[in-house]
Amino acid sequence: MPPRTQIKEINSDADSKMLPTSRSANKARNAVAIAAQQEILSKHIHSNGPNDKPKIDALDFTTLNVSSLNKYNRKYALNLPAIRTLNEDILLSALGKKTYSSKRSTQEHKISKPEIASHCQKHFMASPCRENEIISNFLYKVKNEDKEFKLTF
Numbered sequence: 001m002p003p004r005t006q007i008k009e010i011n012s013d014a015d016s017k018m019l020p021t022s023r024s025a026n027k028a029r030n031a032v033a034i035a036a037q038q039e040i041l042s043k044h045i046h047s048n049g050p051n052d053k054p055k056i057d058a059l060d061f062t063t064l065n066v067s068s069l070n071k072y073n074r075k076y077a078l079n080l081p082a083i084r085t086l087n088e089d090i091l092l093s094a095l096g097k098k099t100y101s102s103k104r105s106t107q108e109h110k111i112s113k114p115e116i117a118s119h120c121q122k123h124f125m126a127s128p129c130r131e132n133e134i135i136s137n138f139l140y141k142v143k144n145e146d147k148e149f150k151l152t153f
């Protein structure tokens with residue numbers, strides 16, 4: 001028995017317009033469908049996993065912790081004063097100045113974390129860099145990563 005073939009008869013002009021007539025019409029229809037699908041996905045899907053987290057700007061020094069800022073301060077000898085702790089912030093408030101601890105403590109000049117972060121960021125942005133040297137040093141390190149300099153006798 002020969003296989004049956006399904007032939008759809010076109011009865012009206014509306015049905016003839018529904019059928020794809022050319023390759024470009026198919027491409028246009030697919031593009032519209034993909035755009036509609038992307039719109040629906042963007043409305044209803046908010047997370048696809050750990051890669052959706054917002055990226056932290058590498059030059060945003062305010063997101064660094066206090067120990068990192070102190071290390072940067074020491075490494076580049078910025079000679080900035082120490083960072084004020086939360087307890088010292090409380091003692092500097094209006095209510096804290098009335099306490100015995102505030103009167104007893106010797107308040108040396110300390111600055112807040114945002115201030116030291118801005119100083120470190122200004123220093124970082126002002127430091128010159130030689131891109132060619134940095135790239136060549138990086139490539140050298142990658143090439144000779146696990147090799148050690150050995151003297152043999």
